[in-house]
Amino acid sequence: MDIQHIEDAAIRLQGQIRTTPLLESPLLNARLQRRLLVKAECLQITGSFKFRGAFSALSTLTEAERDRGVIAYSSGNHAQGVAFAAHQLGIPATIVMPDDAPKMKLANTQAYGARVVTYRRGVDSREALGVELAERQQLRLIKPYDEPLVIAGQGTVGLEIATQALALGINKATVLTCCGGGGLTAGIAVALATQAPKFRVIPCEPDHFDDTARSLAGAERVRNASDTGSICDAIDTPEPGELTLPILRQYCPFGLTASDAEVVQAMRIAFEYFKLVVEPGGAIALACALREDHRQTLGDDPIIVTASGGNVDTALFLSLIHDA
Amino acid sequence: MDIQHIEDAAIRLQGQIRTTPLLESPLLNARLQRRLLVKAECLQITGSFKFRGAFSALSTLTEAERDRGVIAYSSGNHAQGVAFAAHQLGIPATIVMPDDAPKMKLANTQAYGARVVTYRRGVDSREALGVELAERQQLRLIKPYDEPLVIAGQGTVGLEIATQALALGINKATVLTCCGGGGLTAGIAVALATQAPKFRVIPCEPDHFDDTARSLAGAERVRNASDTGSICDAIDTPEPGELTLPILRQYCPFGLTASDAEVVQAMRIAFEYFKLVVEPGGAIALACALREDHRQTLGDDPIIVTASGGNVDTALFLSLIHDA
Numbered sequence: 185m186d187i188q189h190i191e192d193a194a195i196r197l198q199g200q201i202r203t204t205p206l207l208e209s210p211l212l213n214a215r216l217q218r219r220l221l222v223k224a225e226c227l228q229i230t231g232s233f234k235f236r237g238a239f240s241a242l243s244t245l246t247e248a249e250r251d252r253g254v255i256a257y258s259s260g261n262h263a264q265g266v267a268f269a270a271h272q273l274g275i276p277a278t279i280v281m282p283d284d285a286p287k288m289k290l291a292n293t294q295a296y297g298a299r300v301v302t303y304r305r306g307v308d309s310r311e312a313l314g315v316e317l318a319e320r321q322q323l324r325l326i327k328p329y330d331e332p333l334v335i336a337g338q339g340t341v342g343l344e345i346a347t348q349a350l351a352l353g354i355n356k357a358t359v360l361t362c363c364g365g366g367g368l369t370a371g372i373a374v375a376l377a378t379q380a381p382k383f384r385v386i387p388c389e390p391d392h393f394d395d396t397a398r399s400l401a402g403a404e405r406v407r408n409a410s411d412t413g414s415i416c417d418a419i420d421t422p423e424p425g426e427l428t429l430p431i432l433r434q435y436c437p438f439g440l441t442a443s444d445a446e447v448v449q450a451m452r453i454a455f456e457y458f459k460l461v462v463e464p465g466g467a468i469a470l471a472c473a474l475r476e477d478h479r480q481t482l483g484d485d486p487i488i489v490t491a492s493g494g495n496v497d498t499a500l501f502l503s504l505i506h507d508a
Numbered sequence: 509m510d511i512q513h514i515e516d517a518a519i520r521l522q523g524q525i526r527t528t529p530l531l532e533s534p535l536l537n538a539r540l541q542r543r544l545l546v547k548a549e550c551l552q553i554t555g556s557f558k559f560r561g562a563f564s565a566l567s568t569l570t571e572a573e574r575d576r577g578v579i580a581y582s583s584g585n586h587a588q589g590v591a592f593a594a595h596q597l598g599i600p601a602t603i604v605m606p607d608d609a610p611k612m613k614l615a616n617t618q619a620y621g622a623r624v625v626t627y628r629r630g631v632d633s634r635e636a637l638g639v640e641l642a643e644r645q646q647l648r649l650i651k652p653y654d655e656p657l658v659i660a661g662q663g664t665v666g667l668e669i670a671t672q673a674l675a676l677g678i679n680k681a682t683v684l685t686c687c688g689g690g691g692l693t694a695g696i697a698v699a700l701a702t703q704a705p706k707f708r709v710i711p712c713e714p715d716h717f718d719d720t721a722r723s724l725a726g727a728e729r730v731r732n733a734s735d736t737g738s739i740c741d742a743i744d745t746p747e748p749g750e751l752t753l754p755i756l757r758q759y760c761p762f763g764l765t766a767s768d769a770e771v772v773q774a775m776r777i778a779f780e781y782f783k784l785v786v787e788p789g790g791a792i793a794l795a796c797a798l799r800e801d802h803r804q805t806l807g808d809d810p811i812i813v814t815a816s817g818g819n820v821d822t823a824l825f826l827s828l829i830h831d832a
Contacts, residue, residue, distance in 0.1 A: 202531070205529055224551075229534070296535070498779065498780055498829065
């Protein structure tokens with residue numbers, strides 16, 4: 185995986201994705217006493233960055249592969265990304281989703297025209313189910329992060345961050361990413377290594393789901409104790425990817441975490457200061473940036489966070505913010 | 509007021525404002541069976557388009573005027589725009605606001621460094637108070653819409669809409685604007701008249717506060733029956749501006765309205781489909797676009813709406829959406 189893969193993906197994505205804004209709030213900057221910028225991928229088509237990786241991968245398929253169709257397993261954002269990319273390219277799509285996925289994610293995936301197959305989270309193995317369906321029907325499996333074409337697509341977020349931050353006069357920064365399997369983090373890290381080499385990339389995860397932080401801290405790839413229990417449904421992957429972890433080891437010195445309560449506070453800050461709807465898993469990087477102890481750890485550079493998705497059920501959003 | 513004034517304003521605003529995205533939702537388009545695009549000015553610095561007009565005006569002041577300071581009266585968005593533009597330019601600012609303005613608007617205006625003077629809405633005349641303070645302290649009054657430099661600044665929204673829509677393959681459209689005093693509508697109409705002459709501009713107002721629609725329908729400039737009672741606090745101006753109405757008469761064939769309940773539904777649609785926080789007054793154009801009878805009136809062209817602000821108190825937003 186190098187910058188050329190990402191630049192090639194950017195060409196495939198031209199005219200398909202939105203260049204999302206890099207937002208900044210003078211009032212929040214004053215409160216935090218430093219520049220904080222939000223890369224608003226919740227405004228991306230399908231409501232998260234996942235459409236980038238999905239279209240990057242699907243747009244390279246052969247005619248025969250397109251005819252047979254694709255399959256993906258996802259808690260909901262990769263699902264919607266693959267479903268809409270497939271729709272745009274005229275490819276039949278089957279999506280394997282947990283039956284407790286947010287209603288909006290299930291409904292939208294179907295609305296984009298995909299066939300949705302559900303499984304029981306924590307009981308069935310979505311990987312096994314995905315592989316079985318793929319083999320039986322000769323579908324091309326589009327993995328959510330352990331797929332170079334997907335990582336390259338997510339890396340286009342990094343290209344945009346570099347261009348936009350440099351235009352705002354920022355040439356040294358800490359970039360906090362929302363990290364599940366690590367596709368977004370790996371892609372951004374590779375992109376910034378050449379496009380903005382003074383930008384450091386730090387993956388952020390929920391407390392108790394810090395498989396990436398713990399894997400980075402040691403020599404082994406470690407798993408989370410549980411598959412369920414975080415409000416950050418988009419990023420509760422069991423362990424870092426096989427392809428992504430070596431990239432993260434190369435570029436990311438360590439990982440950070442925040443609690444569910446801090447995630448909800450971050451969602452409220454995104455709402456009030458940035459006028460953005462951010463889902464829990466998309467707010468973990470902002471939650472880490474808002475923790476004073478983490479800011480002290482990170483030093484004085486401007487902080488850029490990904491707000492990586494906004495697909496949250498309205499009723500849940502209202503109750504979380506109301507009770508915060 | 510012609511395109512040159514707006515292009516001059518765009519130069520003054522360079523590097524100060526954000527180019528806000530023009531967003532589109534494939535799922536909402538499918539539901540409405542036409543393209544609907546949202547110009548997300550709620551993402552502008554200070555949370556509304558008003559910063560454009562404010563900075564446009566303040567940046568032309570002489571050294572002596574800057575030293576004496578500026579004054580503005582506003583229900584909150586012009587207040588924040590002037591306060592932050594003054595802060596950026598090192599100009600002292602006094603803002604006259606109704607004492608029942610949204611708390612966020614009052615707090616932010618002070619946080620940007622302005623002195624806030626409150627008045628009782630429906631009892632005191634903010635215009636009289638503004639003029640009196642301005643004369644007594646020799647402050648330059650920055651009117652919210654009856655000021656060519658402000659209209660020119662708001663017109664830069666129109667320049668961006670033209671560029672962005674044409675890039676998306678749209679060369680004929682109906683542009684629905686959120687209309688209070690008419691500064692945004694007039695500026696956009698003048699900009700589009702040369703930059704995208706097949707774009708028609710239609711001002712949108714709350715039911716019972718349709719002073720602009722009724723003024724456009726007749727020869728007289730007419731007032732609203734009441735100054736208070738709409739949830740759209742940002743646009744409950746008593747009558748169209750003296751400078752703006754002649755411009756609107758030239759370019760806008762008629763106006764549209766929607767109810768408070770339809771505004772709240774539009775806020776929910778903005779939340780769910782566009783991941784945007786839009787305040788009531790900033791959602792009136794989307795509310796009109798969502799009304800099927802209005803869409804039939806407007807014909808088949810793509811509809812572009814301004815989501816002109818996002819400064820809504822969190823508790824109010826939650827209760828409005830919850831009860832919708």
